[in-house]
Amino acid sequence: MQYLEEFLLADDGHEIPVRVWRPKRVNQILVIVHGMAEYSERYAPMADWLTEQDIAVVTLNLRGHGMDCEEQELGFFAETDGWQRVVKDIHKTLEFTREELPEAPITLLGHSMGSFLVQNYIQTHHTELNQVILCGSNRVDKPKLFVSQLLIKLLITFKGKTSTSKLVDWLSFGSFNRKFKPNRTDYDWLSRDPEQVEAYTLDPFCGFSCTLSFWNDFIGGMRAINLSLWPKQLKIHLLSGSDDPVGEFGRGVSILAEQIKKQGLNLQTFKVYPQARHELVNEINAVDIWQDIRDLVINESI
Template sequence: MTDTHPLSLDTPDQHTITGSLTTPANPAGVLVISHGMAEHGDRYAPLARWLADRGLAVITYHHRGHGTGCPATALGHYADTRGWLRVISDLHQVIQYARARFPGLPLHLLGHSMGSFIAQSYAQQHGDTLDSLILSATNRIDRRQLLASGALVRLIRLVRGKGHRSRLVARLTFDQFNHRFRPNRTSADWLSRDPEQVDRYIADPLCGFTCTVGLWQDFIGGMLGIRPSLWRKNLPVHLFSGTADPVGEMGRGVRRHFQAIREAGIENVTLRLFEGGRHEMLNEINRDEVWQYLHSLCLYRENQAGQSAA
């Protein structure tokens, strides 16, 4: 018997974290999902139900500036001050809730895209709260590129303000990702080879919005702070991506990040690349295979000992 209940947690700064908790009768583990940019936690509801039917309790929630309950004017904006720190603090509160709700059960953190960098920053600060870190559609930390992007975003913010939604930044990111799949059917072809999933994303008013330069500045600063050498050495870390994901540089950037994590001394690191997959492997045409793989990471982590590369 699987049940889904709303999640609502009040933060010290008067923000309310909202989401959902999906539980089986006798969970064997817990998965917390940190979603990507310009989407929301409810998109993972089918996956949460599927995993719960197979023994996992799943928590999905909305980052600040995302999801139901967020005013339209605030979509795509973390906070006016200390945005990245607040997002990490929110995740910590969700993890603490999960630990209290399911004491003694293994707890896994899955971060997708933007959420993968939030998850890495979280693991760097609170790695002792996790049994494994799973990264979907992530990429290497290219400090030279991030510093250049940060300088551009700071200039735009100086001229237009932190709440400005820059079409230039959108063209340099999401539009560039989509151009790799020209001729394009839609503006979001880069997400998946499944046209139904792409159309569902486009039709969702809580997806695909342009984020503020304030969020981008917070996000870039957060990524620049990620250093695998500071992670807990025995924290299992699992990366998966598609070979046609432009965020992961068509697999090349993900491989380099995998290697950097290994070289940082993390003892158990794995990488799985799915041939031809685009950005959202959890919504791809072979999602059944990907869901099974994710399930195996959460329930059979003892079989993941050692290091392997795709």
């Protein structure tokens, strides 16, 4: 297995940190878009395992995330059009992947916020993608998001777009831990594996507060998602945990699955893992989930 670190130059001069796990023989490719307040190297255990199955793994660190990001830039996408710039970074990463690993089919996986970026990507970039896997995702509640964005814009007026807000953090995540009382940490909702939760809690590049500008970009990007623009032929796989608060404990993600079906899109898989929480690939049954992702990548049912 060969491990590579690359920096791709975006159109605006931003350097996109890309990581590549490359087996000797590449049969399939998985490109991963990570979630909010985390980074791509956290997927290394799964990537190492997948390379043993002749699957190459490519990740990118999103703007404002990861160890290559300056501390003052954590949780900030860009001065303008942050969401759109990140979507373009994903496209640049996929172009790089095709150049480095030609002819092997690509699956694009997005986790949590990454799943919403992937949803936006597939409606704006009709590429040669074979399929997408959406993990830890949810429906898009546009009326609720409209109100949230009004609050964010009001706070930006008074505090500035590079400021953070404890109120916004509480409104976004304050209820996530309630089901898991008594709580050992603020992040028990991420996984049943205490070691994974502890590692997240101690990691300075995880769990940081994001800027008001970031939240405005994120919510605006979610509001722009339009299932009618998704390509009909693209295979869609939806994976969630029954105890994932992001997916409204199965309710919201089930609504998303129904919306995808009603739109006549190619929903191949909808699987909810009993008692699993938000970070499926870091759960106590992580290897079982890695195996499912492998099977989807190589076009086998799970």
